[in-house]
Amino acid sequence: MTDDTTAVLADGIRKRYGRTTALDGFDLAVPAGTVYGVLGPNGAGKTTAVRILTTLLRFDAGRARVAGYDVASDPDRVRAAISLTGQYAAVDEVLSGRQNLVLFGRLRRLSARRARRRAEELLDRFGLTEAADRSAGTYSGGMRRRLDLAASLVVPPRVLFLDEPTTGLDPRSRNGLWTAVRELVADGTTVLLTTQYLQEADHLADRVCVIDTGRVVAEGTPEHLKARIGADRLELVVADATDLPAAATVVERATGAAATVDAELRRVDAPVADRIAVLTAVLRALDDAGIAVEDVLVRRPTLDEAFLRLTGAHADAQRVGVAS
Protein backbone atom coordinates (compact mmCIF):
# COMPACT_ATOMS: atom_id res chain seq x y z
CA MET A 1 0.00 0.00 0.00
CA THR A 2 1.58 3.26 -1.05
CA ASP A 3 -1.49 5.45 -0.97
CA ASP A 4 -1.41 8.72 0.93
CA THR A 5 -4.39 7.88 3.05
CA THR A 6 -2.64 5.44 5.38
CA ALA A 7 0.17 7.10 7.31
CA VAL A 8 1.21 4.07 9.35
CA LEU A 9 0.68 0.52 8.34
CA ALA A 10 1.80 -2.58 10.20
CA ASP A 11 1.06 -5.99 8.89
CA GLY A 12 1.68 -9.10 10.94
CA ILE A 13 4.73 -7.82 12.79
CA ARG A 14 6.55 -10.27 14.98
CA LYS A 15 9.34 -9.48 17.36
CA ARG A 16 11.01 -11.80 19.83
CA TYR A 17 13.56 -10.96 22.49
CA GLY A 18 15.17 -14.28 23.16
CA ARG A 19 12.30 -16.38 24.46
CA THR A 20 9.92 -13.45 25.08
CA THR A 21 7.54 -12.75 22.23
CA ALA A 22 6.96 -9.00 22.40
CA LEU A 23 4.87 -8.69 19.24
CA ASP A 24 2.93 -11.59 17.86
CA GLY A 25 1.35 -10.65 14.56
CA PHE A 26 0.73 -6.97 15.28
CA ASP A 27 -1.51 -5.17 12.76
CA LEU A 28 -2.21 -1.48 12.55
CA ALA A 29 -3.54 1.02 10.01
CA VAL A 30 -3.51 4.70 10.88
CA PRO A 31 -5.36 7.00 8.47
CA ALA A 32 -3.34 10.10 7.56
CA GLY A 33 -4.18 13.25 9.47
CA THR A 34 -5.72 11.48 12.45
CA VAL A 35 -4.74 10.69 16.02
CA TYR A 36 -4.46 7.01 16.76
CA GLY A 37 -4.23 5.63 20.28
CA VAL A 38 -2.55 2.36 21.12
CA LEU A 39 -3.75 1.16 24.50
CA GLY A 40 -2.25 -1.65 26.49
CA PRO A 41 -1.10 -2.64 29.96
CA ASN A 42 2.55 -2.92 31.02
CA GLY A 43 4.48 -5.28 28.81
CA ALA A 44 1.80 -5.38 26.11
CA GLY A 45 4.32 -4.44 23.44
CA LYS A 46 3.53 -0.75 22.93
CA THR A 47 7.11 0.47 23.15
CA THR A 48 8.32 -2.39 20.99
CA ALA A 49 5.81 -1.47 18.30
CA VAL A 50 6.77 2.20 18.42
CA ARG A 51 10.49 1.44 18.24
CA ILE A 52 9.96 -0.81 15.25
CA LEU A 53 7.86 1.76 13.41
CA THR A 54 10.45 4.48 14.09
CA THR A 55 13.30 2.35 12.68
CA LEU A 56 15.04 1.90 16.03
CA LEU A 57 14.43 -1.81 16.26
CA ARG A 58 14.61 -4.60 13.74
CA PHE A 59 11.71 -7.03 13.54
CA ASP A 60 11.53 -10.70 12.75
CA ALA A 61 8.56 -10.94 10.42
CA GLY A 62 5.84 -8.83 8.87
CA ARG A 63 5.77 -5.56 7.01
CA ALA A 64 5.69 -1.94 8.15
CA ARG A 65 5.22 1.26 6.17
CA VAL A 66 5.35 4.77 7.58
CA ALA A 67 4.52 7.88 5.54
CA GLY A 68 4.51 5.68 2.45
CA TYR A 69 8.01 4.26 2.96
CA ASP A 70 9.02 0.78 3.95
CA VAL A 71 10.52 0.80 7.44
CA ALA A 72 12.93 -2.04 6.80
CA SER A 73 14.22 -1.11 3.35
CA ASP A 74 13.91 2.68 3.38
CA PRO A 75 14.63 3.74 6.97
CA ASP A 76 16.24 7.06 6.00
CA ARG A 77 13.13 8.29 4.22
CA VAL A 78 11.02 7.17 7.18
CA ARG A 79 13.28 9.07 9.58
CA ALA A 80 12.97 12.21 7.49
CA ALA A 81 9.19 12.05 7.83
CA ILE A 82 8.79 11.24 11.51
CA SER A 83 9.58 12.38 15.03
CA LEU A 84 9.61 10.27 18.15
CA THR A 85 9.09 11.14 21.77
CA GLY A 86 9.88 7.89 23.45
CA GLN A 87 8.81 6.55 26.81
CA TYR A 88 12.09 7.74 28.32
CA ALA A 89 13.30 11.23 27.50
CA ALA A 90 15.91 11.22 24.75
CA VAL A 91 17.67 14.54 25.23
CA ASP A 92 21.31 15.34 25.85
CA GLU A 93 21.63 15.66 29.60
CA VAL A 94 24.83 17.65 29.59
CA LEU A 95 23.67 20.31 27.13
CA SER A 96 21.19 22.97 28.17
CA GLY A 97 17.61 22.87 26.98
CA ARG A 98 18.34 25.56 24.43
CA GLN A 99 21.48 23.84 23.15
CA ASN A 100 19.51 20.62 22.75
CA LEU A 101 16.85 22.24 20.62
CA VAL A 102 19.37 24.13 18.51
CA LEU A 103 21.36 20.94 17.91
CA PHE A 104 18.30 18.95 16.84
CA GLY A 105 17.22 21.82 14.60
CA ARG A 106 20.64 21.91 12.97
CA LEU A 107 20.60 18.15 12.49
CA ARG A 108 17.27 18.66 10.73
CA ARG A 109 18.94 21.07 8.31
CA LEU A 110 17.74 24.35 9.77
CA SER A 111 20.18 27.21 9.37
CA ALA A 112 21.93 28.27 12.58
CA ARG A 113 19.74 31.31 12.85
CA ARG A 114 16.47 29.49 12.13
CA ALA A 115 17.42 26.77 14.61
CA ARG A 116 18.03 29.37 17.32
CA ARG A 117 14.75 31.12 16.63
CA ARG A 118 12.82 27.87 16.58
CA ALA A 119 14.44 26.86 19.89
CA GLU A 120 13.28 30.14 21.42
CA GLU A 121 9.70 29.59 20.25
CA LEU A 122 9.58 26.07 21.59
CA LEU A 123 11.15 26.95 24.94
CA ASP A 124 8.53 29.61 25.34
CA ARG A 125 5.69 27.37 24.29
CA PHE A 126 6.67 24.56 26.64
CA GLY A 127 7.37 26.85 29.57
CA LEU A 128 11.09 26.18 29.64
CA THR A 129 12.43 29.67 29.00
CA GLU A 130 13.57 30.11 32.57
CA ALA A 131 15.43 26.82 32.60
CA ALA A 132 16.70 27.23 29.05
CA ASP A 133 20.37 27.59 29.95
CA ARG A 134 20.55 24.87 32.58
CA SER A 135 21.81 21.38 31.79
CA ALA A 136 18.86 19.19 30.87
CA GLY A 137 20.18 16.76 33.45
CA THR A 138 19.07 19.15 36.18
CA TYR A 139 15.48 19.27 34.89
CA SER A 140 12.62 17.59 36.70
CA GLY A 141 11.09 14.55 35.03
CA GLY A 142 8.18 16.55 33.68
CA MET A 143 10.44 19.32 32.34
CA ARG A 144 12.60 16.77 30.62
CA ARG A 145 9.57 15.21 28.96
CA ARG A 146 8.48 18.65 27.79
CA LEU A 147 11.92 19.30 26.36
CA ASP A 148 11.79 15.90 24.70
CA LEU A 149 8.48 16.73 23.11
CA ALA A 150 9.76 20.13 22.01
CA ALA A 151 12.71 18.36 20.40
CA SER A 152 10.26 16.29 18.36
CA LEU A 153 8.53 19.41 17.10
CA VAL A 154 11.58 21.40 15.99
CA VAL A 155 10.48 20.61 12.46
CA PRO A 156 6.82 19.52 12.43
CA PRO A 157 6.90 15.90 11.27
CA ARG A 158 4.43 14.18 8.95
CA VAL A 159 3.99 11.43 11.50
CA LEU A 160 4.60 11.95 15.21
CA PHE A 161 5.04 9.00 17.56
CA LEU A 162 4.42 9.57 21.25
CA ASP A 163 5.12 6.69 23.63
CA GLU A 164 3.16 7.33 26.84
CA PRO A 165 3.61 11.07 26.42
CA THR A 166 1.71 12.19 29.52
CA THR A 167 3.04 9.70 32.03
CA GLY A 168 4.63 11.79 34.76
CA LEU A 169 3.17 15.11 33.63
CA ASP A 170 1.14 17.34 35.92
CA PRO A 171 -2.39 18.22 34.71
CA ARG A 172 -1.33 21.56 33.30
CA SER A 173 1.52 20.12 31.27
CA ARG A 174 -0.76 17.33 30.14
CA ASN A 175 -3.33 19.80 28.86
CA GLY A 176 -0.56 21.72 27.14
CA LEU A 177 0.55 18.55 25.44
CA TRP A 178 -2.97 17.69 24.34
CA THR A 179 -3.33 21.17 22.89
CA ALA A 180 -0.03 20.83 21.07
CA VAL A 181 -1.13 17.50 19.60
CA ARG A 182 -4.43 18.94 18.38
CA GLU A 183 -2.67 21.89 16.75
CA LEU A 184 -0.28 19.59 14.98
CA VAL A 185 -3.10 17.46 13.67
CA ALA A 186 -4.90 20.57 12.46
CA ASP A 187 -1.77 21.30 10.42
CA GLY A 188 -1.84 17.84 8.87
CA THR A 189 0.40 15.75 11.12
CA THR A 190 -0.61 12.19 11.87
CA VAL A 191 -0.11 11.22 15.52
CA LEU A 192 0.31 7.75 16.93
CA LEU A 193 0.33 7.72 20.71
CA THR A 194 0.47 4.93 23.22
CA THR A 195 -1.12 5.25 26.60
CA GLN A 196 -2.35 3.29 29.55
CA TYR A 197 -5.20 5.72 30.11
CA LEU A 198 -8.46 5.10 28.37
CA GLN A 199 -9.46 8.64 29.18
CA GLU A 200 -6.52 10.05 27.29
CA ALA A 201 -7.25 7.97 24.21
CA ASP A 202 -10.89 8.95 24.49
CA HIS A 203 -9.92 12.60 24.66
CA LEU A 204 -7.47 12.69 21.80
CA ALA A 205 -7.77 9.75 19.50
CA ASP A 206 -9.97 9.31 16.46
CA ARG A 207 -9.36 5.58 16.58
CA VAL A 208 -7.81 3.28 19.14
CA CYS A 209 -6.64 -0.26 19.42
CA VAL A 210 -6.07 -2.32 22.54
CA ILE A 211 -3.11 -4.65 22.53
CA ASP A 212 -2.23 -7.43 24.90
CA THR A 213 0.77 -9.72 24.78
CA GLY A 214 1.77 -8.37 21.38
CA ARG A 215 -1.55 -8.72 19.64
CA VAL A 216 -4.46 -6.39 18.88
CA VAL A 217 -7.51 -7.54 20.85
CA ALA A 218 -9.85 -4.68 19.94
CA GLU A 219 -9.87 -1.87 17.40
CA GLY A 220 -12.23 0.96 16.51
CA THR A 221 -13.36 4.43 17.54
CA PRO A 222 -13.29 5.18 21.27
CA GLU A 223 -17.10 5.10 21.25
CA HIS A 224 -17.09 1.72 19.64
CA LEU A 225 -14.64 0.49 22.22
CA LYS A 226 -16.58 1.93 25.12
CA ALA A 227 -19.74 0.32 23.83
CA ARG A 228 -17.93 -2.98 23.87
CA ILE A 229 -16.69 -2.35 27.36
CA GLY A 230 -20.13 -1.36 28.61
CA ALA A 231 -21.35 1.75 30.38
CA ASP A 232 -20.27 3.16 33.73
CA ARG A 233 -22.45 2.33 36.71
CA LEU A 234 -23.45 4.58 39.55
CA GLU A 235 -23.45 3.01 42.98
CA LEU A 236 -24.92 4.62 46.03
CA VAL A 237 -25.04 3.52 49.67
CA VAL A 238 -27.63 5.15 51.90
CA ALA A 239 -27.15 5.64 55.62
CA ASP A 240 -30.58 4.38 56.51
CA ALA A 241 -32.14 1.31 54.85
CA THR A 242 -35.61 2.84 55.03
CA ASP A 243 -34.50 5.45 52.49
CA LEU A 244 -33.76 2.80 49.87
CA PRO A 245 -37.01 3.03 47.82
CA ALA A 246 -36.83 6.84 47.72
CA ALA A 247 -33.16 6.72 46.73
CA ALA A 248 -33.89 4.22 43.97
CA THR A 249 -36.53 6.55 42.56
CA VAL A 250 -34.11 9.47 42.57
CA VAL A 251 -31.46 7.44 40.82
CA GLU A 252 -33.88 6.12 38.20
CA ARG A 253 -35.10 9.60 37.44
CA ALA A 254 -31.55 10.94 37.02
CA THR A 255 -30.15 8.07 34.97
CA GLY A 256 -33.27 7.17 33.05
CA ALA A 257 -32.46 3.50 33.63
CA ALA A 258 -33.67 0.79 35.94
CA ALA A 259 -31.91 0.67 39.29
CA THR A 260 -31.14 -2.46 41.23
CA VAL A 261 -31.47 -2.36 45.00
CA ASP A 262 -29.44 -4.42 47.44
CA ALA A 263 -31.15 -4.13 50.81
CA GLU A 264 -28.47 -5.91 52.78
CA LEU A 265 -25.70 -3.54 51.59
CA ARG A 266 -28.15 -0.59 51.54
CA ARG A 267 -27.03 -0.09 47.96
CA VAL A 268 -28.70 1.27 44.81
CA ASP A 269 -26.97 0.86 41.47
CA ALA A 270 -27.72 1.85 37.88
CA PRO A 271 -25.94 2.33 34.55
CA VAL A 272 -24.98 5.92 33.66
CA ALA A 273 -24.10 7.56 30.39
CA ASP A 274 -22.97 11.01 31.47
CA ARG A 275 -21.20 10.39 34.75
CA ILE A 276 -20.66 13.89 36.08
CA ALA A 277 -24.10 15.27 35.17
CA VAL A 278 -25.79 12.26 36.73
CA LEU A 279 -23.66 12.35 39.81
CA THR A 280 -24.43 16.02 40.39
CA ALA A 281 -28.15 15.58 39.75
CA VAL A 282 -28.37 12.58 42.05
CA LEU A 283 -26.53 14.22 44.91
CA ARG A 284 -28.62 17.37 44.64
CA ALA A 285 -31.91 15.43 44.51
CA LEU A 286 -30.92 13.31 47.48
CA ASP A 287 -29.99 16.39 49.41
CA ASP A 288 -33.32 18.02 48.57
CA ALA A 289 -35.15 14.88 49.68
CA GLY A 290 -33.15 14.84 52.90
CA ILE A 291 -31.72 11.38 52.29
CA ALA A 292 -28.38 10.80 54.02
CA VAL A 293 -25.80 9.13 51.79
CA GLU A 294 -22.90 7.15 53.14
CA ASP A 295 -21.03 6.63 49.92
CA VAL A 296 -21.30 7.31 46.21
CA LEU A 297 -19.14 5.82 43.55
CA VAL A 298 -19.10 5.58 39.80
CA ARG A 299 -17.70 2.45 38.30
CA ARG A 300 -15.53 3.72 35.53
CA PRO A 301 -13.88 1.41 33.06
CA THR A 302 -10.14 1.63 33.59
CA LEU A 303 -7.87 0.20 31.01
CA ASP A 304 -7.45 -2.92 33.07
CA GLU A 305 -11.20 -3.22 33.32
CA ALA A 306 -11.60 -2.61 29.63
CA PHE A 307 -9.04 -5.19 29.14
CA LEU A 308 -10.57 -7.77 31.37
CA ARG A 309 -13.92 -7.19 29.73
CA LEU A 310 -12.46 -7.47 26.27
CA THR A 311 -11.02 -10.79 27.22
CA GLY A 312 -14.28 -11.79 28.87
CA ALA A 313 -13.35 -11.62 32.53
CA HIS A 314 -15.18 -9.79 35.28
CA ALA A 315 -14.29 -6.25 36.26
CA ASP A 316 -14.06 -4.74 39.68
CA ALA A 317 -15.47 -1.42 40.70
CA GLN A 318 -13.29 1.60 40.99
CA ARG A 319 -14.09 4.29 43.45
CA VAL A 320 -14.08 7.71 41.88
CA GLY A 321 -16.15 9.92 44.12
CA VAL A 322 -17.18 9.95 47.76
CA ALA A 323 -19.91 12.05 49.32
CA SER A 324 -21.96 11.83 52.45
Next chain:
Amino acid sequence: MRALTDGWLMAGRNMRHVVRAPEEIILYFTLPIMFVLVFGYVFGSGMTVPGQGSYREFLLPGVFVMTMLYGLGATASAIAVDAGRGVVDRFRSLPMARSALLSGRAGADLVRACLEMTTLVVCGLLVGWQWREGIGPALAAVALILLLRVAMTWVGILFGLLVPNPDTVAVVVFPLAFPLTALSNVFVAPELMPDWLGAIAAWNPLSATVAAARDLFGNPGLGGDSWPARHALELAIAWPLALIAVAAPAAVRSYRRLGR
Protein backbone atom coordinates in the same frame (compact mmCIF):
# COMPACT_ATOMS: atom_id res chain seq x y z
CA MET B 1 28.58 15.95 2.50
CA ARG B 2 25.87 15.29 5.05
CA ALA B 3 28.28 13.02 6.90
CA LEU B 4 30.67 15.98 7.16
CA THR B 5 28.18 18.59 8.31
CA ASP B 6 26.50 16.22 10.76
CA GLY B 7 29.89 15.09 12.06
CA TRP B 8 30.83 18.72 12.50
CA LEU B 9 27.63 19.40 14.47
CA MET B 10 28.30 16.42 16.68
CA ALA B 11 31.89 17.48 17.26
CA GLY B 12 30.47 20.82 18.37
CA ARG B 13 28.19 18.97 20.74
CA ASN B 14 31.12 17.12 22.29
CA MET B 15 33.07 20.33 22.74
CA ARG B 16 30.06 21.98 24.39
CA HIS B 17 30.04 19.06 26.77
CA VAL B 18 33.60 19.89 27.75
CA VAL B 19 32.78 23.55 28.18
CA ARG B 20 29.86 22.65 30.45
CA ALA B 21 31.99 20.28 32.52
CA PRO B 22 35.41 21.90 32.43
CA GLU B 23 36.87 19.72 35.20
CA GLU B 24 37.66 17.23 32.48
CA ILE B 25 40.04 19.62 30.80
CA ILE B 26 42.50 19.07 33.64
CA LEU B 27 42.75 15.48 32.46
CA TYR B 28 43.83 16.73 29.06
CA PHE B 29 46.99 18.07 30.62
CA THR B 30 47.83 15.71 33.47
CA LEU B 31 48.67 12.64 31.42
CA PRO B 32 51.03 14.40 29.00
CA ILE B 33 52.76 16.29 31.83
CA MET B 34 53.11 13.15 33.92
CA PHE B 35 54.44 11.07 31.07
CA VAL B 36 57.05 13.62 30.07
CA LEU B 37 58.20 14.21 33.63
CA VAL B 38 58.28 10.56 34.67
CA PHE B 39 59.69 9.01 31.54
CA GLY B 40 61.63 11.94 30.17
CA TYR B 41 63.09 13.22 33.37
CA VAL B 42 63.37 10.31 35.75
CA PHE B 43 64.21 7.52 33.30
CA GLY B 44 65.82 9.81 30.76
CA SER B 45 68.48 10.92 33.16
CA GLY B 46 69.80 7.50 34.04
CA MET B 47 70.21 5.80 30.69
CA THR B 48 72.25 6.33 27.60
CA VAL B 49 71.43 5.57 24.02
CA PRO B 50 73.56 3.46 21.76
CA GLY B 51 75.47 5.79 19.46
CA GLN B 52 75.50 9.44 20.33
CA GLY B 53 72.85 11.67 21.81
CA SER B 54 70.96 11.71 25.05
CA TYR B 55 68.41 9.08 26.06
CA ARG B 56 65.96 11.81 26.94
CA GLU B 57 66.00 13.10 23.40
CA PHE B 58 65.65 9.55 22.14
CA LEU B 59 62.76 8.89 24.48
CA LEU B 60 60.54 11.94 24.04
CA PRO B 61 59.16 11.27 20.56
CA GLY B 62 58.26 7.85 21.94
CA VAL B 63 56.51 9.46 24.90
CA PHE B 64 54.56 11.70 22.54
CA VAL B 65 53.33 8.68 20.63
CA MET B 66 52.62 6.76 23.80
CA THR B 67 50.42 9.56 25.08
CA MET B 68 48.45 9.43 21.84
CA LEU B 69 48.01 5.69 22.27
CA TYR B 70 46.67 6.09 25.79
CA GLY B 71 44.18 8.64 24.48
CA LEU B 72 42.41 5.61 23.04
CA GLY B 73 41.12 4.81 26.52
CA ALA B 74 39.45 8.21 26.94
CA THR B 75 37.90 7.93 23.48
CA ALA B 76 36.60 4.45 24.12
CA SER B 77 34.99 5.28 27.44
CA ALA B 78 33.52 8.53 26.09
CA ILE B 79 31.82 6.65 23.27
CA ALA B 80 30.66 3.88 25.61
CA VAL B 81 29.09 6.50 27.90
CA ASP B 82 27.49 8.17 24.89
CA ALA B 83 26.13 4.95 23.44
CA GLY B 84 24.39 4.23 26.74
CA ARG B 85 22.70 7.63 26.81
CA GLY B 86 19.01 7.95 26.03
CA VAL B 87 19.73 10.70 23.53
CA VAL B 88 21.20 8.12 21.15
CA ASP B 89 17.62 7.01 20.43
CA ARG B 90 16.87 10.47 19.17
CA PHE B 91 20.01 10.59 17.06
CA ARG B 92 19.12 7.24 15.59
CA SER B 93 15.60 8.34 14.72
CA LEU B 94 16.80 11.54 13.04
CA PRO B 95 17.55 11.68 9.32
CA MET B 96 21.23 12.32 10.03
CA ALA B 97 24.36 10.54 8.85
CA ARG B 98 24.86 7.28 10.74
CA SER B 99 28.53 8.05 11.12
CA ALA B 100 27.99 11.49 12.67
CA LEU B 101 28.01 10.52 16.34
CA LEU B 102 31.29 8.69 15.80
CA SER B 103 32.99 11.15 13.51
CA GLY B 104 31.91 13.90 15.89
CA ARG B 105 33.77 12.06 18.63
CA ALA B 106 36.79 11.69 16.35
CA GLY B 107 36.70 15.39 15.55
CA ALA B 108 36.45 16.48 19.17
CA ASP B 109 39.22 14.09 20.13
CA LEU B 110 41.47 15.52 17.46
CA VAL B 111 41.01 18.95 19.02
CA ARG B 112 41.85 17.42 22.36
CA ALA B 113 44.89 15.73 20.83
CA CYS B 114 46.14 19.10 19.56
CA LEU B 115 45.95 20.46 23.11
CA GLU B 116 47.77 17.38 24.41
CA MET B 117 50.39 17.64 21.71
CA THR B 118 51.03 21.27 22.60
CA THR B 119 51.38 20.33 26.25
CA LEU B 120 53.78 17.55 25.34
CA VAL B 121 55.98 19.78 23.23
CA VAL B 122 56.09 22.52 25.86
CA CYS B 123 56.93 20.05 28.63
CA GLY B 124 59.47 18.39 26.36
CA LEU B 125 61.21 21.68 25.74
CA LEU B 126 61.25 22.32 29.49
CA VAL B 127 63.06 19.07 30.22
CA GLY B 128 65.62 19.72 27.53
CA TRP B 129 64.25 18.01 24.45
CA GLN B 130 64.41 19.92 21.16
CA TRP B 131 63.90 19.60 17.44
CA ARG B 132 67.01 20.01 15.39
CA GLU B 133 65.88 19.98 11.76
CA GLY B 134 63.89 23.19 11.59
CA ILE B 135 60.25 23.93 12.13
CA GLY B 136 58.96 22.38 8.88
CA PRO B 137 60.07 18.80 9.56
CA ALA B 138 59.11 19.23 13.22
CA LEU B 139 55.55 20.12 12.22
CA ALA B 140 55.53 17.18 9.82
CA ALA B 141 56.50 14.93 12.74
CA VAL B 142 53.67 16.38 14.84
CA ALA B 143 51.27 15.79 11.95
CA LEU B 144 52.33 12.13 11.76
CA ILE B 145 51.78 11.71 15.49
CA LEU B 146 48.32 13.29 15.20
CA LEU B 147 47.54 11.00 12.27
CA LEU B 148 48.32 8.05 14.49
CA ARG B 149 46.08 9.56 17.13
CA VAL B 150 43.21 9.74 14.64
CA ALA B 151 43.71 6.04 13.92
CA MET B 152 43.78 5.32 17.67
CA THR B 153 40.57 7.33 18.02
CA TRP B 154 38.76 5.11 15.55
CA VAL B 155 40.13 1.99 17.20
CA GLY B 156 38.95 3.42 20.53
CA ILE B 157 35.50 4.19 19.11
CA LEU B 158 35.17 0.64 17.81
CA PHE B 159 36.33 -0.62 21.17
CA GLY B 160 33.90 1.55 23.11
CA LEU B 161 31.02 0.22 21.03
CA LEU B 162 32.05 -3.40 21.42
CA VAL B 163 32.55 -3.10 25.19
CA PRO B 164 29.62 -0.85 25.87
CA ASN B 165 30.21 -0.53 29.59
CA PRO B 166 32.19 2.60 30.38
CA ASP B 167 33.67 1.02 33.52
CA THR B 168 35.14 -2.01 31.81
CA VAL B 169 36.69 0.08 29.06
CA ALA B 170 39.48 1.52 31.18
CA VAL B 171 40.16 -1.85 32.75
CA VAL B 172 40.65 -3.43 29.35
CA VAL B 173 42.44 -0.65 27.49
CA PHE B 174 45.40 -0.14 29.80
CA PRO B 175 46.60 -3.74 30.01
CA LEU B 176 46.43 -3.86 26.21
CA ALA B 177 48.15 -0.55 25.61
CA PHE B 178 51.12 -1.11 27.87
CA PRO B 179 52.56 -4.22 26.14
CA LEU B 180 52.07 -2.43 22.85
CA THR B 181 54.43 0.34 23.96
CA ALA B 182 56.87 -2.08 25.56
CA LEU B 183 57.05 -4.10 22.34
CA SER B 184 58.00 -1.07 20.28
CA ASN B 185 60.91 1.28 19.86
CA VAL B 186 59.48 3.72 22.42
CA PHE B 187 61.87 2.77 25.24
CA VAL B 188 64.45 0.55 23.60
CA ALA B 189 65.79 0.41 20.05
CA PRO B 190 64.62 -2.83 18.38
CA GLU B 191 68.23 -3.63 17.34
CA LEU B 192 69.06 -4.09 20.99
CA MET B 193 66.28 -6.63 21.51
CA PRO B 194 66.49 -10.39 20.84
CA ASP B 195 65.91 -10.98 17.12
CA TRP B 196 62.31 -12.15 17.26
CA LEU B 197 61.30 -9.44 19.70
CA GLY B 198 63.11 -6.87 17.60
CA ALA B 199 61.18 -7.99 14.53
CA ILE B 200 57.86 -7.60 16.33
CA ALA B 201 58.93 -4.22 17.68
CA ALA B 202 60.09 -3.03 14.28
CA TRP B 203 56.76 -3.88 12.64
CA ASN B 204 54.72 -2.37 15.47
CA PRO B 205 52.66 0.54 14.05
CA LEU B 206 53.80 2.70 16.96
CA SER B 207 57.46 2.12 16.02
CA ALA B 208 56.92 3.45 12.51
CA THR B 209 55.54 6.73 13.79
CA VAL B 210 58.17 7.01 16.52
CA ALA B 211 61.03 6.30 14.10
CA ALA B 212 59.69 8.75 11.53
CA ALA B 213 59.19 11.40 14.20
CA ARG B 214 62.71 10.94 15.58
CA ASP B 215 64.05 11.34 12.11
CA LEU B 216 62.04 14.47 11.37
CA PHE B 217 62.82 16.02 14.77
CA GLY B 218 66.47 15.14 14.29
CA ASN B 219 66.48 13.23 17.57
CA PRO B 220 68.82 10.30 18.10
CA GLY B 221 67.72 6.79 17.44
CA LEU B 222 69.41 3.99 15.62
CA GLY B 223 67.68 3.41 12.36
CA GLY B 224 68.69 -0.21 12.05
CA ASP B 225 68.48 -1.66 8.59
CA SER B 226 65.41 -3.80 8.79
CA TRP B 227 62.84 -3.13 6.05
CA PRO B 228 60.34 -1.39 8.34
CA ALA B 229 63.11 0.78 9.81
CA ARG B 230 64.18 1.91 6.37
CA HIS B 231 60.61 2.70 5.36
CA ALA B 232 59.51 4.27 8.63
CA LEU B 233 58.01 7.36 7.00
CA GLU B 234 55.90 5.38 4.52
CA LEU B 235 54.76 3.04 7.26
CA ALA B 236 53.96 5.95 9.58
CA ILE B 237 51.47 7.06 6.95
CA ALA B 238 50.29 3.64 5.78
CA TRP B 239 49.68 2.03 9.19
CA PRO B 240 47.30 4.69 10.54
CA LEU B 241 45.44 4.90 7.25
CA ALA B 242 45.04 1.12 7.20
CA LEU B 243 43.80 1.13 10.81
CA ILE B 244 41.28 3.86 10.00
CA ALA B 245 40.14 2.01 6.89
CA VAL B 246 39.40 -1.06 8.99
CA ALA B 247 38.19 0.44 12.27
CA ALA B 248 35.97 3.28 11.00
CA PRO B 249 33.60 1.21 8.86
CA ALA B 250 33.52 -1.51 11.50
CA ALA B 251 32.62 1.10 14.13
CA VAL B 252 29.83 2.55 11.99
CA ARG B 253 28.52 -0.97 11.44
CA SER B 254 28.40 -1.79 15.11
CA TYR B 255 26.84 1.59 15.88
CA ARG B 256 24.03 0.74 13.46
CA ARG B 257 23.50 -2.53 15.22
CA LEU B 258 23.16 -0.83 18.62
CA GLY B 259 19.88 -1.60 20.32
CA ARG B 260 18.58 -3.67 17.48
